Amino acid sequence: MTLSVTERITPVRKSHRTTTQLRRGATTVIVLVVLWEIVVRIGLVDSFLVPPPTTVFSQLFTLAGPEALPAYALWMHIGWSLLRLILGVALGAAIGLPIGIAMGSNRFIKLTFRPILTFLLAIPSLALAPILILLMGLSEWVPVTVIAIEAAVVMAYNAELGTSSVPRNMKWAMASLGASRFTIFTRVVLPSSLPFLITALKLSVGYGWRALIAVELLAATSFGLGFMIFQAQNFMDTKTIFAGIVAISIVGFTFERVVFGRLERRVNAWYAISTKER
Amino acid sequence: MSTNVKFSANGVRKIFHDERTNRSVEAISNLDLEVHDGEFVVLIGPSGCGKSTFLYMCAGFEFPTEGDVAFEGKTIKGPGPERGIVFQDFVLYPWRTVRRNITLGLELKGVAKQEAAKRAQHWIDLTGLSGFEDSYPRQLSGGMKQRVAIARTLACEPEAVLMDEPFGALDVQTRDFMVRDLQRVWDETGKTIIFVTHSVEEAIMLADRIVVFGARPSRIKDDIRVDFPRPRTESDPEVQALRAKLIDLLADETRHESIAG
Numbered sequence: 320m321t322l323s324v325t326e327r328i329t330p331v332r333k334s335h336r337t338t339t340q341l342r343r344g345a346t347t348v349i350v351l352v353v354l355w356e357i358v359v360r361i362g363l364v365d366s367f368l369v370p371p372p373t374t375v376f377s378q379l380f381t382l383a384g385p386e387a388l389p390a391y392a393l394w395m396h397i398g399w400s401l402l403r404l405i406l407g408v409a410l411g412a413a414i415g416l417p418i419g420i421a422m423g424s425n426r427f428i429k430l431t432f433r434p435i436l437t438f439l440l441a442i443p444s445l446a447l448a449p450i451l452i453l454l455m456g457l458s459e460w461v462p463v464t465v466i467a468i469e470a471a472v473v474m475a476y477n478a479e480l481g482t483s484s485v486p487r488n489m490k491w492a493m494a495s496l497g498a499s500r501f502t503i504f505t506r507v508v509l510p511s512s513l514p515f516l517i518t519a520l521k522l523s524v525g526y527g528w529r530a531l532i533a534v535e536l537l538a539a540t541s542f543g544l545g546f547m548i549f550q551a552q553n554f555m556d557t558k559t560i561f562a563g564i565v566a567i568s569i570v571g572f573t574f575e576r577v578v579f580g581r582l583e584r585r586v587n588a589w590y591a592i593s594t595k596e597r
Numbered sequence: 598m599s600t601n602v603k604f605s606a607n608g609v610r611k612i613f614h615d616e617r618t619n620r621s622v623e624a625i626s627n628l629d630l631e632v633h634d635g636e637f638v639v640l641i642g643p644s645g646c647g648k649s650t651f652l653y654m655c656a657g658f659e660f661p662t663e664g665d666v667a668f669e670g671k672t673i674k675g676p677g678p679e680r681g682i683v684f685q686d687f688v689l690y691p692w693r694t695v696r697r698n699i700t701l702g703l704e705l706k707g708v709a710k711q712e713a714a715k716r717a718q719h720w721i722d723l724t725g726l727s728g729f730e731d732s733y734p735r736q737l738s739g740g741m742k743q744r745v746a747i748a749r750t751l752a753c754e755p756e757a758v759l760m761d762e763p764f765g766a767l768d769v770q771t772r773d774f775m776v777r778d779l780q781r782v783w784d785e786t787g788k789t790i791i792f793v794t795h796s797v798e799e800a801i802m803l804a805d806r807i808v809v810f811g812a813r814p815s816r817i818k819d820d821i822r823v824d825f826p827r828p829r830t831e832s833d834p835e836v837q838a839l840r841a842k843l844i845d846l847l848a849d850e851t852r853h854e855s856i857a858g
Binding site: 486488489491492493494495496497498502506507510 | 657658675676677681682684686690692702706749750753
């Protein structure tokens, strides 16, 4: 069969491509870091405003270690940020998924919620932060709520897309095998929408992470990577600001690539080719 | 053959309304048809003539605007496992193996997993799928996929099987193969089959009765009983005469269509 041949070839080519990509990417990063170090060392840039990478990384390690104030501060900041992120995304999913699925299954609900969704999609949820601060005060719930709104919108949008794009015949075939509407929903509509839901989760975490750091600058009461940077600004502590930025990007990258990359590959392999089939 | 009526359509009319353009299209106008127990009826006609729409009414996916389609004397109110369907595009569930696709209907009936697997095996063997039980649909060719879909439908032991251009997406050689095998399966099961196609060859090889649909709005143009013995061969003069007649009837319709449209 021809299919098995292509299946055997693709992963080989793919992994080859990924290693080349990785190598190229790593080269770019290393060159930039070295350049940055040189530019600062020879005095082209003020090393107080822009500390060289060696200083930034050693500051990162100091913050992660026992000498930091408080000890192991970096981990606490990361922990708090992640806690807010996870709480926000979970809350957003709890609200957004049912709404999106209902929209995908019922025309009346779809037409009712469409305008709300369109409105919320157009504004960054961060723009709601000032109102939320006025409503809730400087509470721990402000960043969580911002992320929840962001996630709910993305989840609802993708869940609607997923559930409403299940081919008619997939449902009809199940119905004529004797399935009830509920069974059709659980056995056809949900599994068919799974790739859309994974994408929604990935986007929510990505957008959420970005919004979180920003909202922590405005409203975090204690801890959080955004809060850490904000505090460092008050003390003119540029080393910590840069260390914070590096930490933010490492955590974000890990989520995007390691966690979701694996999840997406899994789901796609399982579900996969059915999209290619059609 | 018993003369029990399985499907009966009386004065069926179907109008589709397009909300966006606010236009109505009459797909079927005043159709009467009876299909008897154990009959292999082929519905043939130009594309867009409403033959698939009529099939979907028999399945319970669509409903007539006027008139009535009944199964065993009862008006059809929705889909049910006593009327199995096979689609042109197979419609397998990609996350289930061949065996689990075939046992799906039995699972829904509440048959225990092991018993379902045992019963499915009969259909796996009959449709020539042995050895592929644990494959996933994506690993199969088009013809094999359609065998899975047919086995899945038959495993439910329906009273009647509705087939919507089931071999339309297959290449010619596979098609011939499938036609031959379907005939064998039908011989063994004696199910009532309504088979929609626009292939004259398929109609001649398979049908007890060929119902020729006219162009939209659809009405029945001819109802031909085919009683030559099976398996039929293309070189048979009777077969050739029937082919000529069908091609003529269909060409007529296409001509009307192109002048009108």
